[in-house]
Amino acid sequence: MTRSLCYFDNAATSWPKPARVVMEVTLALAGQLGNPGRSGHQMAVTAGRLVLEARETLAALLGVADPAQIVFTKNATESLNLAIFGLVRPGDHVITSSVEHNAVMRPLRYLETQGVALTVLRCSPEGLLDPAEVRRTMRPDTRLVVTAHASNVLGTLLPVAEIARICREAEVPYLVDGAQTAGAVPIDVEQMGVDLLAFTGHKGLLGPTGTGGLYVREGLELQPLVLGGTGSLSDQEIQPEFLPDRYESGTLNVAGLAGLKAGVSYLLEAGVDKVREHETALVRAFDSLAVCVPGCTIYGPRDPSLRVGMASFNLEGIPPSEVGRLLDTEFGIMSRIGLHCAPSAHRTMGTFPDGAVRFSWGMFNTEDEISYAAEALGRLASLARAGAYRS
Amino acid sequence: MAEVLDGLLTFYSWHHALRAEKVLREGGFRVELIPAPRELSSNCGTALRLEHGRLDEALELLAARRVQVEAGHRFLPAAEAREPGPVGAGKPRRRWLVGA
Numbered sequence A: 001m002t003r004s005l006c007y008f009d010n011a012a013t014s015w016p017k018p019a020r021v022v023m024e025v026t027l028a029l030a031g032q033l034g035n036p037g038r039s040g041h042q043m044a045v046t047a048g049r050l051v052l053e054a055r056e057t058l059a060a061l062l063g064v065a066d067p068a069q070i071v072f073t074k075n076a077t078e079s080l081n082l083a084i085f086g087l088v089r090p091g092d093h094v095i096t097s098s099v100e101h102n103a104v105m106r107p108l109r110y111l112e113t114q115g116v117a118l119t120v121l122r123c124s125p126e127g128l129l130d131p132a133e134v135r136r137t138m139r140p141d142t143r144l145v146v147t148a149h150a151s152n153v154l155g156t157l158l159p160v161a162e163i164a165r166i167c168r169e170a171e172v173p174y175l176v177d178g179a180q181t182a183g184a185v186p187i188d189v190e191q192m193g194v195d196l197l198a199f200t201g202h203k204g205l206l207g208p209t210g211t212g213g214l215y216v217r218e219g220l221e222l223q224p225l226v227l228g229g230t231g232s233l234s235d236q237e238i239q240p241e242f243l244p245d246r247y248e249s250g251t252l253n254v255a256g257l258a259g260l261k262a263g264v265s266y267l268l269e270a271g272v273d274k275v276r277e278h279e280t281a282l283v284r285a286f287d288s289l290a291v292c293v294p295g296c297t298i299y300g301p302r303d304p305s306l307r308v309g310m311a312s313f314n315l316e317g318i319p320p321s322e323v324g325r326l327l328d329t330e331f332g333i334m335s336r337i338g339l340h341c342a343p344s345a346h347r348t349m350g351t352f353p354d355g356a357v358r359f360s361w362g363m364f365n366t367e368d369e370i371s372y373a374a375e376a377l378g379r380l381a382s383l384a385r386a387g388a389y390r391s
Numbered sequence B: 001m002a003e004v005l006d007g008l009l010t011f012y013s014w015h016h017a018l019r020a021e022k023v024l025r026e027g028g029f030r031v032e033l034i035p036a037p038r039e040l041s042s043n044c045g046t047a048l049r050l051e052h053g054r055l056d057e058a059l060e061l062l063a064a065r066r067v068q069v070e071a072g073h074r075f076l077p078a079a080e081a082r083e084p085g086p087v088g089a090g091k092p093r094r095r096w097l098v099g100a
């Protein structure tokens, strides 16, 4: 077995980035760019055009007709906070799922201490959610429904289109956490009927860290999370009403957005449907090899079409932390172990508090790497069965 | 003679100014982004010059593409009929007819 480097942690952040992403970031820093929107001179305008192009490229990817409905943030976490705190007030009711990332769960648990009623819909141990549960738990004071598009632990896709339909009927805004799906699964927000979609730039969208955004449906008003200078209405001391300025106070991450634009344009050329096909094939390949590893439990639905490009598993007789360490040091495989910032998801799948090992793939992983990793797991499993890791 | 860019659009937001530039250019308009004359707008630092004769047509296209415009203006080619100089060069003079 030759040792190679396998990056299987794309759900944390994608690697490698396309060469054009690196180049665009460099050009943005080295080029003649001012502060977008802060001055009328040509260098400010050049920077502004770059940001506009980033917004337009994302709008094309996500099916947003008007790019102004996309506001830039520093990551999915900030987008989710903007949406949640922008809508929910004490006395309101919120519905969410039991597989949420802490980027959703912590703001909601905090709001619970401030007089917000919270319903957490229990998913099956595979992470499956019956959308009828949303209808059943909807109340007259429900102000928001928020779910992941796909769990970052199980990879399970949630029935967002069905939930969106139920929310539309009840006239309750629906916020989707697309951190694990933007760039990995074809998304058309207007067709899906979601009101708010949070995304992060550094995962499936192939951009740099420090970039992200929120799609806000036209006509939906949020209380801004951050107030300040926007380069518009400079004579006034009140926050502008119009998008994107209303939610974009302070100077944007222009170099980061240049890289994000490049990542998204790369995806538009490659085709997100092709990326999805590739990642589904990787999931299928891994599952078919891992079931042959004695003592390997894979979590999540068996049908790869119900999962994004990841697999969480455990090996009998070795704690996940030890599996992760050995995969890294002995085999050069980068995985993520533990609770993945989602304790509730691990409770749902029955792996709390020990956690699991997660492999997460991207468009640059190959089936050869999957075979190599399965072989590595086979070796660890036979050592475990020989009692090498018993404490 | 080439068309004279005697019309001007001002915006609330730089996003909309830059988007208008792009939408109009793609729509076959001749446009030129300039620093907004201070006497017309303090909303956003950027304004867009175009032919005043095509102002309504431009506003229609921008509305269809959901680009928000603050106001349209017309350049008065008075006695000193000159192109407007760079803003900030000397005192602003009232050469733009507001809201025309």
Ligand SMILES: Cc1ncc(COP(=O)(O)O)c(C=O)c1O
Pocket (backbone or CB within 6 Å): A011, A012, A075, A076, A077, A078, A101, A103, A148, A150, A151, A152, A177, A179, A180, A200, A201, A212, A341
């Ligand atoms: C489902 C989900 N939501 C939110 C986040 C937060 O993303 P970020 O750290 O980029 O804000 C992540 C990634 O860690 C995630 O997987």
